[in-house]
Amino acid sequence: MKFFIDTANLDQIREAQELGILDGVTTNPSLMAKEGVKGKEAIFQHYKAICDIVDGDVSAEVFATDYEGMVREGEELLKIDPKITVKLPCTKDGIKAVKYFSDRGEKTNCTLVFSVGQALLAAKAGAKYVSPFIGRLDDISSDGVGLVREIAGVYRYYGYKTMVLAASVRHTRHIIQCLEAGADVATCPLKAILGLLNHPLTDKGLATFVSDANKMME
Numbered sequence: 001m002k003f004f005i006d007t008a009n010l011d012q013i014r015e016a017q018e019l020g021i022l023d024g025v026t027t028n029p030s031l032m033a034k035e036g037v038k039g040k041e042a043i044f045q046h047y048k049a050i051c052d053i054v055d056g057d058v059s060a061e062v063f064a065t066d067y068e069g070m071v072r073e074g075e076e077l078l079k080i081d082p083k084i085t086v087k088l089p090c091t092k093d094g095i096k097a098v099k100y101f102s103d104r105g106e107k108t109n110c111t112l113v114f115s116v117g118q119a120l121l122a123a124k125a126g127a128k129y130v131s132p133f134i135g136r137l138d139d140i141s142s143d144g145v146g147l148v149r150e151i152a153g154v155y156r157y158y159g160y161k162t163m164v165l166a167a168s169v170r171h172t173r174h175i176i177q178c179l180e181a182g183a184d185v186a187t188c189p190l191k192a193i194l195g196l197l198n199h200p201l202t203d204k205g206l207a208t209f210v211s212d213a214n215k216m217m218e
């Protein structure tokens with residue numbers, strides 16, 4: 001399973017990249033707004049800065065909600081860097097735009113996916129990634145990880161090439177659940193990724209090794 005980081009924060013992206021485990025980045029308008037980026041030029045520069053840090057796909061989401069606007073914006077985003085993946089919402093216009101870009105060999109991420117039916121349309125339109133939002137489904141007492149498992153099963157059975165990118169990952173346990181559910185990618189907050197390292201026996205064992213090593217060097 002690939003690891004993407006779900007943020008537009010350059011320090012966090014750098015930290016994950018330096019860890020050596022990062023495969024890509026996802027952003028959305030809310031994450032970009034959180035970084036205080038304002039105006040088209042600054043937004044594009046910010047995407048470029050992200051692309052310069054990471055080795056892998058960088059999802060940049062269109063702001064438009066109509067087909068023509070999405071195509072226009074997506075074309076502009078693609079000029080920023082070859083790592084850019086156009087992120088499009090799973091709506092009627094969004095699916096048409098996914099098809100437009102995939103027909104031209106461009107990478108797309110079909111986002112805001114909450115059902116197998118939406119994931120089916122994204123795959124048929126040729127999306128490189130489909131993003132089921134697991135945390136937001138859990139928030140309404142639905143089963144986010146269950147949806148990832150269902151989509152992954154259907155894609156494998158029918159041979160769809162679209163990768164299941166588990167999004168809206170909220171904590172470390174979600175990452176393990178995505179792995180078990182057959183996600184191709186999980187996009188996670190840095191805190192959830194670093195949480196994978198936490199184990200009291202690692203801390204305890206290391207403390208003993210350090211103390212024994214020091215004794216030998218006295």
Ligand code: E4P
Nearest residue numbers: 006026027028136167168169
């Ligand atoms: C994914 O691409 C989205 O940017 C993101 O995972 C949404 O997460 P949230 O539900 O925590 O806002």
